[in-house]
Amino acid sequence: MRTVSQPKRIKSIVILGGGTAGWMTAAALSRALKPDNIKITLIESDKIGTVGVGEATIPHIRTFNAMLGINEAEFIKATQATYKLGIQFCGWGSADSDYFHPFADFGKSFENIEFQSLYQKARQAGLTLPLDAFSTAIAASRQNKFCQPDTLPVQLLNNFSYAYHLDATAYAQFLRRYAEKLGVIRIEGQLETIQTRLPDGHIQALILDNQAKVEGDLFIDCSGFKALLIGQHLKVNYQNWSHWLKCDSAIAMQSEQLSPLPPYTLSTAHGSGWFWQIPLQNRTGNGIVYSRDYLSDDAALAKLTHQLNLTEPNAINGPIRFTPGMRDQSWQKNCIAIGLASGFLEPLESTSIHLIQLSIFKLLELLPADTQYEAARDEFNSLVKTEYINVRDFIILHYALNQRHEDFWQACRTMALPSSLQTKIDLFKTSGYLTQKQQGLFFKPSWQSVLFGQGITPKAHDPKADKLSNQQALDWVQTYLSKQMQTVDKMPLHQDWLKQTGVLNR
Amino acid sequence: MIINLIGNNLASWMIAATLAPYPQFTIQIMGDKTTAAYPPIQSVLPLFKQFLKRAKIDEAEFSRQVMCQPLLANQILTQAPNQVVNPLTDFAHARWFGFCQTGAPLGPASFAHLYSQVAGQNTQINEFSDYALGTQLAKQGQYIAPNLNPQSILSTYEQGYIIEVDSFINFLSTKLTNTKRIQPSNLTNTEAACDLRIDCRTPKRDAASQAIQTICWQCQPPDTKRLKFSKQIQLTEHGWLLAVKSQTEAKQINYQLNLSNPVELPQADIKKLVQLYSQCPANNAILDKSINLIAAVKDTPAAFSQNHIVLGHDWLTANSWAISSIDVLSIFTTSLLDCISLSNTPELFEQAFIEQYQTKLDSLIRYQQLLTDALNGTSNDTIALFLASGRIKQLDPDLIHPDWSAGLLMNLGCYPKADSPFVSQLSTAQILKHLEQISLVLQRTSQYK
Numbered sequence: 029m030r031t032v033s034q035p036k037r038i039k040s041i042v043i044l045g046g047g048t049a050g051w052m053t054a055a056a057l058s059r060a061l062k063p064d065n066i067k068i069t070l071i072e073s074d075k076i077g078t079v080g081v082g083e084a085t086i087p088h089i090r091t092f093n094a095m096l097g098i099n100e101a102e103f104i105k106a107t108q109a110t111y112k113l114g115i116q117f118c119g120w121g122s123a124d125s126d127y128f129h130p131f132a133d134f135g136k137s138f139e140n141i142e143f144q145s146l147y148q149k150a151r152q153a154g155l156t157l158p159l160d161a162f163s164t165a166i167a168a169s170r171q172n173k174f175c176q177p178d179t180l181p182v183q184l185l186n187n188f189s190y191a192y193h194l195d196a197t198a199y200a201q202f203l204r205r206y207a208e209k210l211g212v213i214r215i216e217g218q219l220e221t222i223q224t225r226l227p228d229g230h231i232q233a234l235i236l237d238n239q240a241k242v243e244g245d246l247f248i249d250c251s252g253f254k255a256l257l258i259g260q261h262l263k264v265n266y267q268n269w270s271h272w273l274k275c276d277s278a279i280a281m282q283s284e285q286l287s288p289l290p291p292y293t294l295s296t297a298h299g300s301g302w303f304w305q306i307p308l309q310n311r312t313g314n315g316i317v318y319s320r321d322y323l324s325d326d327a328a329l330a331k332l333t334h335q336l337n338l339t340e341p342n343a344i345n346g347p348i349r350f351t352p353g354m355r356d357q358s359w360q361k362n363c364i365a366i367g368l369a370s371g372f373l374e375p376l377e378s379t380s381i382h383l384i385q386l387s388i389f390k391l392l393e394l395l396p397a398d399t400q401y402e403a404a405r406d407e408f409n410s411l412v413k414t415e416y417i418n419v420r421d422f423i424i425l426h427y428a429l430n431q432r433h434e435d436f437w438q439a440c441r442t443m444a445l446p447s448s449l450q451t452k453i454d455l456f457k458t459s460g461y462l463t464q465k466q467q468g469l470f471f472k473p474s475w476q477s478v479l480f481g482q483g484i485t486p487k488a489h490d491p492k493a494d495k496l497s498n499q500q501a502l503d504w505v506q507t508y509l510s511k512q513m514q515t516v517d518k519m520p521l522h523q524d525w526l527k528q529t530g531v532l533n534r
Numbered sequence: 535m536i537i538n539l540i541g542n543n544l545a546s547w548m549i550a551a552t553l554a555p556y557p558q559f560t561i562q563i564m565g566d567k568t569t570a571a572y573p574p575i576q577s578v579l580p581l582f583k584q585f586l587k588r589a590k591i592d593e594a595e596f597s598r599q600v601m602c603q604p605l606l607a608n609q610i611l612t613q614a615p616n617q618v619v620n621p622l623t624d625f626a627h628a629r630w631f632g633f634c635q636t637g638a639p640l641g642p643a644s645f646a647h648l649y650s651q652v653a654g655q656n657t658q659i660n661e662f663s664d665y666a667l668g669t670q671l672a673k674q675g676q677y678i679a680p681n682l683n684p685q686s687i688l689s690t691y692e693q694g695y696i697i698e699v700d701s702f703i704n705f706l707s708t709k710l711t712n713t714k715r716i717q718p719s720n721l722t723n724t725e726a727a728c729d730l731r732i733d734c735r736t737p738k739r740d741a742a743s744q745a746i747q748t749i750c751w752q753c754q755p756p757d758t759k760r761l762k763f764s765k766q767i768q769l770t771e772h773g774w775l776l777a778v779k780s781q782t783e784a785k786q787i788n789y790q791l792n793l794s795n796p797v798e799l800p801q802a803d804i805k806k807l808v809q810l811y812s813q814c815p816a817n818n819a820i821l822d823k824s825i826n827l828i829a830a831v832k833d834t835p836a837a838f839s840q841n842h843i844v845l846g847h848d849w850l851t852a853n854s855w856a857i858s859s860i861d862v863l864s865i866f867t868t869s870l871l872d873c874i875s876l877s878n879t880p881e882l883f884e885q886a887f888i889e890q891y892q893t894k895l896d897s898l899i900r901y902q903q904l905l906t907d908a909l910n911g912t913s914n915d916t917i918a919l920f921l922a923s924g925r926i927k928q929l930d931p932d933l934i935h936p937d938w939s940a941g942l943l944m945n946l947g948c949y950p951k952a953d954s955p956f957v958s959q960l961s962t963a964q965i966l967k968h969l970e971q972i973s974l975v976l977q978r979t980s981q982y983k
C-alpha cells in the first residue's frame with residue numbers, strides 16, 4: 029500500500045548560507061513573519077566565507093530596501109555605497125565603441141510616436157549624435173553628476189532612475205543585524221549530512237560539523253555555487269548555457285577610490301571577455317571576466333593588473349569559476365534555491381541581486397501554510413525560469429552584436445542564438461520594431477541602448493513618424509537636448525551630492 | 535501609404551480610427567454600410583481606453599456623443615434548480631465583480647486571505663465585493679470617475695463602457711472626415727493600388743454556427759435602477775441571459791438570451807421565454823443567429839498573405855458574456871498600430887503581429903474561461919493556484935489585472951486556503967478592525983459624492 033504523507037504545517041524555515049542571498053532572504057522573511065509563528069534559522073560558516081563579489085545593482089534593490097523599511101542614508105553609509113545611473117560599455121560592438129545603458133528612457137515621445145523613430149528621422153535630416161546623447165542619466169554620468177530625480181525642480185527633466193554600488197559583504201552584515209534583531213537565529217557551522225524524511229524524500233534536518241542538528245519544514249538553499257541542497261543532495265539538473273555565454277572565470281581586485289567619483293559602472297571589453305569597475309566610497313571594485321578557452325588565469329591576472337595601472341596584484345579574489353545557467357527547478361520538494369545555488373548569469377548587467385530579490389518576492393507571495401504546495405511551487409519555478417531566460421537573452425545580445433576580430437569575439441558573433449533573441453534582432457534590424465514584454469526586466473530603452481550602442485541601425489523607421497518631416501523631428505530632438513542640458517547644469521557632482529546629503533563616510 | 539479596408543462595418547471604422555491620427559496614411563473604406571451591428575449593445579472592458587488613446591479620441595467627447603454608459607461592475611445571478619429568478623427584483627443571488635482592487639492588504643497578508651480567514655468563522659462581515667469601491671458604487675447605482683493618482687482611492691478601480699454599436703460607428707464615421715469611402719462599383723481599380731489591404735468582412739458561416747441562436751429583445755420593466763453602471767448576466771436553464779442598458783437614464787433594457795441548446799423555436803416559445811425572463815411582453819423580440827465570440831476568434835484566426843490581412847472573425851454576430859467584439863477589435867487595432875512599421879516585410883509583420891494580437895487575445899479568453907470554470911465549479915491552473923496561495927497566475931501579457939481575477943473568484947465563492955502563514959499571525963479582532971476601517975473609508979468616499 030502506498031503511504032500518503034499528511035501535509036505538515038510550516039513552523040520552521042532553515043536557510044543554508046549567509047551570503048547576500050542568505051541574508052536578503054532572512055531579512056525579508058523576518059520582516060514578514062513573526063518568530064513565534066514561524067521560526068527562521070540561518071546556518072553559515074565563517075570558515076567557508078562568501079563569494080565576496082556582487083557590488084553593482086539595478087534600481088529594483090530600492091524596492092527591496094523599502095519593503096524592509098530601511099533608511100536610505102543609513103544603508104548608504106553602512107555599505108560604503110555610491111549612486112549608479114547606468115553602465116558604460118567600452119569596446120563592446122567595435123573595439124573603439126563607447127555607449128551607456130542608463131536606468132532611463134531616451135528622449136521624449138511626440139504624441140503617439142516613439143522617440144526612437146523621431147531620432148531615426150532626425151538623423152536623416154543631418155543629426156550625427158548617437159542615441160545615448162538623449163538621456164539625462166547619461167549626460168549626467170558623463171559629467172560625474174548626480175542628484176535624486178525627485179529633488180529636481182518640476183520644469184526640468186526627472187526621467188531617470190538610480191541604483192547603488194555597494195560593498196556586498198557590508199550589505200550582508202547590515203542585513204544580518206536587521207534580521208537578527210527581528211528574531212532570526214544564526215548558527216555557525218558547516219553542513220555535513222542531510223537527513224531526509226520517508227516516504228517523500230523531503231529534507232528533514234541538516235547535521236553540522238559540530239554535530240548540531242537543525243530541523244526544519246522548509247529549507248532555503250543559499251549555499252552559493254556548491255548548491256548543497258538543491259544540486260548535490262536533490263540532484264536537480266543544471267542547464268548549462270555556456271555555448272552562449274562563453275566566459276567561465278573571474279578575478280576580482282580592489283584599488284583606490286576614484287576621484288571624481290563616477291555615478292556609473294564601467295564595463296570594458298578585452299580580447300577574451302571584459303573588465304568591470306565599480307566605484308565605492310572607500311575603494312574601487314575591479315575585476316576581469318574571461319573564458320579559459322581563450323585566456324589563461326595567469327594572463328588574466330596580468331591583464332587586470334595592467335588595466336589598473338598597478339605594478340603588482342592587490343587584494344585578489346579568485347579565480348572564481350562559474351558555469352552560466354540555471355536549475356531546471358529552483359523549488360524542488362521542500363527546498364527552494366535562491367542566489368548562486370539557483371543559477372548564475374555573469375554580472376554584465378548587475379542582475380544577480382535582482383534575481384535573488386525576485387525569488388524572495390515570489391516566495392513571499394506564494395509562501396505556503398503547509399507542505400501541500402504543488403501549485404505554488406510550479407508557479408514559482410515558472411516565474412523564476414522566465415526571468416532567467418529574459419536576462420540571459422539580453423546578456424547574450426552584448427556578445428552576439430560585436431564587430432571585433434579576436435577569436436573569442438568571432439566565436440560569439442557566429443554562434444547560433446536562442447530563436448527568440450534572433451527574431452528580436454531581425455525585427456529590429458529590418459524596421460526598428462522591438463517586441464515588448466509587460467513584465468520582467470529590460471524594457472525597450474535597455475534593448476535600444478545595446479542595439480544602437482553596438483552598431484545596429486534599423487533599415488526603416490516606424491511610418492507613423494512620417495507625420496512629422498525630418499526637419500521637424502530634428503527640431504523636436506534638439507529641443508529635448510537643450511532641456512536636458514539645462515537639467516544637467518543644475519545637478520551637482522556625484523561626490524558633492526553624497527557630501528551634501530550627509531552620507532559620505534570620509 | 536495607402537491602406538484599404540474592405541467592408542464598411544465596426545471593424546473597419548475602428549481600424550480607420552486608430553490610423554487616422556497619422557495624416558500620411560490614406561485610409562479607404564470600401565463597400566456599402568452593412569446592416570445593423572450585432573449585438574446592438576456591447577459592453578467593453580477597460581482596455582477600450584487604450585483604443586481611445588491610440589485613436590486620439592477624447593474620452594469625454596466619446597461619452598458625450600456616443601450612446602453609452604460607464605461600466606463599473608458585472609452582476610451574475612445564479613439560480614437554484616427549478617427556480618426562476620427575476621433579474622430585476624431578486625438580488626439575493628447577485629454576485630458582483632468589477633475591474634477593481636478589493637480591500638487592502640495588511641502587511642504581507644493579502645486581502646483575499648484576510649477575508650477568507652474571517653469569512654470561515656461565522657463572523658458577520660459584508661460581502662467581498664462591498665470592500666471594493668468600484669463594485670460598491672455600481673451596487674448603489676452611483677458613479678464617480680476613476681482616476682490615475684495612485685494616492686487616491688479612486689485609482690482602485692477602472693471602468694469599461696456599455697456602448698450602442700450603431701451610435702459608435704456613426705460617431706467614428708462623422709469624426710473621420712479624411713477617411714475615404716469607396717463604393718463597391720469602383721472597388722477593383724482602387725484596390726489594386728494599395729500598400730496594405732485589410733479585409734474586415736465577415737466570413738460566411740458554416741452549418742454548425744448556423745445552429746447557435748440568440749434571442750434579442752428590448753423592453754421596459756418597472757424598475758431599471760439596478761442596471762446603472764453595471765451589466766447583468768443570468769445563468770438560466772435555457773442558456774445565459776445578458777441584460778444591459780445603453781444609457782443610465784434609458785428606460786429600455788436590452789436582453790440577449792444565448793440558448794445553450796440550439797433549436798429552431800416557434801414564435802410562441804420565444805414569446806414565452808421573453809415573458810419569463812423579462813416579465814414584460816416582447817414588443818420587439820428578434821430571433822438572431824449568432825456565434826460564440828471565443829469560438830469565432832479561435833476557429834477563424836486572422837490570416838496573412840503579402841500585404842493582405844484577412845480578419846477572419848465573425849465580427850458582426852459574435853457574442854460572449856465576458857468580452858465583446860469591440861474588445862477584440864481594440865486589441866487588433868492597437869497591435870496593428872504597433873507592428874505597422876513591419877508592413878513592408880510581410881513575414882516579419884505576420885510573426886510580430888500574430889504574437890502580439892494572439893497572446894493578448896488569449897488573455898481575454900482566459901478571463902472568460904475563468905468565469906466559466908468558477909461558475910461550473912471546474913478547476914484550472916489559475917483556480918488551483920488561487921485556492922492554494924491566494925495568488926493569480928502571472929502570465930505575460932495579461933490584459934486582465936490580477937485583482938480583477940481575484941475579485942471574480944472570491945465573489946463566486948472560490949476562497950483561498952484560510953491558514954496563510956501571514957494571516958495566522960493576526961488575531962480575528964485585528965482582521966475585523968481592518969475590514970471595518972476599509973468599509974468606513976469606502977462609505978465616506980461614496981457619501982462624499
Ligand SMILES: Cc1cc2nc3c(=O)[nH]c(=O)nc-3n(C[C@H](O)[C@H](O)[C@H](O)COP(=O)(O)OP(=O)(O)OC[C@H]3O[C@@H](n4cnc5c(N)ncnc54)[C@H](O)[C@@H]3O)c2cc1C
Nearest residue numbers: 045046047048049078079082084219252367368375380381
Ligand atoms: C565575478 C562575479 C561578479 C559578480 N558581480 C555582481 C554584481 O555586480 N552584481 C550582482 O548583482 N551580482 C553579482 N554577482 C553575483 C553575486 O555575487 C551573487 O549573486 C551574490 O553574492 C549571492 O551569492 P550567494 O549568497 O548565493 O552565495 P555566496 O556568497 O557564495 O554564499 C554562500 C554561503 O553559503 C555558505 N556555505 C557554503 N557551504 C557551506 C557549508 N558546507 N556549510 C555551511 N555553510 C556553507 C557560505 O559560508 C556562504 O555564507 C557576481 C558574481 C561573480 C561570480
